[in-house]
Amino acid sequence: VRAASLILSMVLVPLTIAVPTRAEVRPDPDRLAGAQRALVAWYDCIECVNFELESLLLYSDLIEGALISTLNNGLSPVRRAEIQAGLRKGYRPTPDRDVSVDEYVAFFTSNADASYRKRAATALGRLRTPSASVALRIAAHNPDLRADVRAAALEALAAR
Amino acid sequence: MPKTRSSRRVLRLAIALAALAFESSALAGAVGQVVTQNLCSISGPSGQRDRPIEPMPPPASALAIGCEVLDPALGCGADSPLKLRVQFDGPPDSKARLALGNSEALQLELPRTVRREGDSLVVHPGVSVIGGFRGGTSPAPLLTPTIDVPRSWLSQVNKLLPSTAPGRVTLAIDQFVDTTLARRFVYTYIYEPCIKALVVQDRIQVEANSSTRKAIALIDGQRVADCVTNEMGFGTSVVGVGNMVPPVDDCRPSRATVFSANNAIEYRSEIDPEWTGSPTDLRSAPLDALLAQPVKVWLLYDACFNANPALARQCFCAEEAYASLPACIPGDPVCTVNPGACTLDALRRVGPRLLMNKARTLYREQFAGISFAEQFVDLSQIDDTDLTPLGAAVRAARVVPGCKTDPDAGATLPLLNNVKNLAEPSAPTNRLDVFMVRSAAANGVWCGIKPEGANVIVLDAAYRAITLAHEFGHAFFNSGQQISNHVVTGANGSYATNLMQALDTDDGERLTLGQLFRATVDDGSSINRHNVRPGESTENCLEFDPTDKCPPAWCDIKRDDDTTLVGRPKCAPLP
Numbered sequence: 001v002r003a004a005s006l007i008l009s010m011v012l013v014p015l016t017i018a019v020p021t022r023a024e025v026r027p028d029p030d031r032l033a034g035a036q037r038a039l040v041a042w043y044d045c046i047e048c049v050n051f052e053l054e055s056l057l058l059y060s061d062l063i064e065g066a067l068i069s070t071l072n073n074g075l076s077p078v079r080r081a082e083i084q085a086g087l088r089k090g091y092r093p094t095p096d097r098d099v100s101v102d103e104y105v106a107f108f109t110s111n112a113d114a115s116y117r118k119r120a121a122t123a124l125g126r127l128r129t130p131s132a133s134v135a136l137r138i139a140a141h142n143p144d145l146r147a148d149v150r151a152a153a154l155e156a157l158a159a160r
Numbered sequence: 161m162p163k164t165r166s167s168r169r170v171l172r173l174a175i176a177l178a179a180l181a182f183e184s185s186a187l188a189g190a191v192g193q194v195v196t197q198n199l200c201s202i203s204g205p206s207g208q209r210d211r212p213i214e215p216m217p218p219p220a221s222a223l224a225i226g227c228e229v230l231d232p233a234l235g236c237g238a239d240s241p242l243k244l245r246v247q248f249d250g251p252p253d254s255k256a257r258l259a260l261g262n263s264e265a266l267q268l269e270l271p272r273t274v275r276r277e278g279d280s281l282v283v284h285p286g287v288s289v290i291g292g293f294r295g296g297t298s299p300a301p302l303l304t305p306t307i308d309v310p311r312s313w314l315s316q317v318n319k320l321l322p323s324t325a326p327g328r329v330t331l332a333i334d335q336f337v338d339t340t341l342a343r344r345f346v347y348t349y350i351y352e353p354c355i356k357a358l359v360v361q362d363r364i365q366v367e368a369n370s371s372t373r374k375a376i377a378l379i380d381g382q383r384v385a386d387c388v389t390n391e392m393g394f395g396t397s398v399v400g401v402g403n404m405v406p407p408v409d410d411c412r413p414s415r416a417t418v419f420s421a422n423n424a425i426e427y428r429s430e431i432d433p434e435w436t437g438s439p440t441d442l443r444s445a446p447l448d449a450l451l452a453q454p455v456k457v458w459l460l461y462d463a464c465f466n467a468n469p470a471l472a473r474q475c476f477c478a479e480e481a482y483a484s485l486p487a488c489i490p491g492d493p494v495c496t497v498n499p500g501a502c503t504l505d506a507l508r509r510v511g512p513r514l515l516m517n518k519a520r521t522l523y524r525e526q527f528a529g530i531s532f533a534e535q536f537v538d539l540s541q542i543d544d545t546d547l548t549p550l551g552a553a554v555r556a557a558r559v560v561p562g563c564k565t566d567p568d569a570g571a572t573l574p575l576l577n578n579v580k581n582l583a584e585p586s587a588p589t590n591r592l593d594v595f596m597v598r599s600a601a602a603n604g605v606w607c608g609i610k611p612e613g614a615n616v617i618v619l620d621a622a623y624r625a626i627t628l629a630h631e632f633g634h635a636f637f638n639s640g641q642q643i644s645n646h647v648v649t650g651a652n653g654s655y656a657t658n659l660m661q662a663l664d665t666d667d668g669e670r671l672t673l674g675q676l677f678r679a680t681v682d683d684g685s686s687i688n689r690h691n692v693r694p695g696e697s698t699e700n701c702l703e704f705d706p707t708d709k710c711p712p713a714w715c716d717i718k719r720d721d722d723t724t725l726v727g728r729p730k731c732a733p734l735p
Contacts, residue, residue, distance in 0.1 A: 029235075029340055032234050032235045032340070033341075035229075035234055036227075036228065036229045036234055036235075039228075039229050040228050040229065041663075044663040045602075045662055045663060046602065046603050046604060046605075046624075046627060046630055046662060046663065047562075047564060047602045047604070047605045047606075047662070048564065048601075048602050049564050049662075050662065062233065062234060063234075065231045065233050065234075066229050066231035066233070066234055069230060069231055076226070076227065076228055076229065076296065076300075077224075077226055077230075077296055077297060077298035077299060077300040078224040078225065078226035078228055078296075078300040079224075079228055080298075080299070080300065081222075081224040081226075081262065081299055081300035081301075081302055082221065082222070082223075082224045082300075085221055085222045085224070085302060086221050087625055089221060090518070090522075090625060090626070090669060092517065092518070092521045094513060094514060094517045095517065099510060099514065104514065104625075107510070107511070107514065108514075108624060108625045111621075111622045111623055111624060112622075112624055114621070114622040115603055115620070115622035115624065118599075118620075118622055148461075148599065148621040148622065151598065151599070152599065155559075
């Protein structure tokens, strides 16, 4: 029994030490802020020539849920509102086609939404986690998503 | 020199990651805007006007309340309580009025220092904390501030010399989830003393100005006591420049550049004949029509926006080589061949025209003097039943790696050129070719990273409203400098709404006079590479810094009927 207890304690004690409490695993606020900032930079970059994706992947332990949420839901309400406000301000009537301001805003909001989802798909492909893979497969078959978004999800799977 | 390039890439990555690590200790999402207004509408040094001044106009775009990234694991869920901490630093008796949009469902918790007036909140100098917001309210509440300061304070500011510090008011809006700062936005309002008009002595006569708006003249030259550089004057038909005299030593030669709303930029590399000692010299500057940059837009893929996604055009299994993927099952929505589904869509293929129209109006409104002579070709309906060489080329070019790196551009350009050469065997070389594809690994990219790509722009199907105008900017502003085109204009808060910032936020539409000078005058601009202004003077400008012949890229001033200018109002160094 002593020997068994000793063996058990040799196994359990390190485990107890190694597994931190819930309070201890709370991420560093600076890392949370950094992850948020890296996500926004990745979603909004135009050419993405400043290593936005590589920077985002530094937070790979934190960002999976946010990326899946974006792939599934698109723009957050706050980004949608700001993008639409910018579009309304920048709208000018077209000389040769009668595109209303509402159509203009809807058209480019659709593209912004697709852009966010495609970026989320690309990043999820790089995460290579089981949940990311499942999310990408679901998105690839989701008829409610734009064809280019579905294709981006497929490509992210293929790139794994 | 692949090894060198690789080393540079590794170095840039290391620098970027180090910068990111450093930034992680800073505030999250801190951005800002600068709004300026000169005080010519109240009595100033010249004493010529005395009428009420309007409250400082709203900033370029509204601020939405909520978290940009919604994920409880990252500290902010849709229902997370969110508070605003508003710090208003202004003179006594000033007010910040925060107009609220999408606020019907909110139950705000207001401190006694904040008063609600209709759909606005009125805030006085100091710190106020406003509760009752949520992290992910949809639609997100919008907040648009305007500033009202006492007239007595403005009069004091207006008595300051223009060279001294202007009046400054700041409004910092922090969004907190619990004790964590989720977003920070700082509006800086600058009240500039009214610039005393130059005595009209020597003049530049602006001829053939096809706009009623005032032209802007950028002057280099000699006055009796000073060598002036990048001095600005305004006028619809005549710009007074004071008494210019023959330049001496380093002040040679006298130069002038005229920017206007509806004509090409007129650049005089030397004033001819030279200014004299007389204070009544008149030099004419006849303006030409807008320069027309030739563009051809190739629509290779159409995302076919439709409010009903079921009607949107689907991708094709064969063209995109998905046959080996488990997801590619005949009849699967991903693989449906359905090119005709878009034909009744009212907005089908309208995207290219919207983009060109946006670019045209944006450059014109900024006094760029540039328009576009565009052609469109639609190859988006080619599907996998088209067995011609062109059909195969189009399908192959719908997914390209883009032009972010030299190898990417090396793979992308042959695919795009193949389409062009098959569709238009004797295509002219003096135009920009814009290829709209399904995937370009970026919303848009100019391929000038390789010399043979300097006339090629690629747009992803998820392009934004300003993406094409931004990419045109790369072709105009110092070819070959795509990355650094972003850095200075995007690195300073004053330039948050510059078109060339690196972020695609759909409201960055500003261009500075320094940028526009480069677009027309720099010898690397596509305007000059394509001989759009034959026989005119060109210069070799630095990307951002001034040279003897070029103003700095940040040089700017308010256009005559603009009420706000986001950015520094004068041709002055960045802070």
